[in-house]
Amino acid sequence: MEFWFNNVLIYNYISKNNLNKNSFCKLCKISFYTLKKLLNNEFNIGYLTVLKVTKVLNVPFNKYFICSIKE
Numbered sequence: 001m002e003f004w005f006n007n008v009l010i011y012n013y014i015s016k017n018n019l020n021k022n023s024f025c026k027l028c029k030i031s032f033y034t035l036k037k038l039l040n041n042e043f044n045i046g047y048l049t050v051l052k053v054t055k056v057l058n059v060p061f062n063k064y065f066i067c068s069i070k071e
Helices: 007-016 021-028 032-039 047-057
Strands: 002-005 065-068
Touching: 007 021, 007 032, 007 047, 021 032, 021 047, 032 047
Parallel strands: none
Antiparallel strands: 002 065
């Protein structure tokens, strides 16, 4: 089973609110490098970072992940 971050939520939030990536980082209080790792689905992201982003996106924590079962 594999998990991915649902980075479409971030892209939709940024476009809907007319933000750039730097503004979104300031809003979430994360670095641009961390946002880049989130958008590229790198999994060495801290739990608190994901909580900060989901709080700004106003989505439940479990909705931020996509699960895929490999056979």
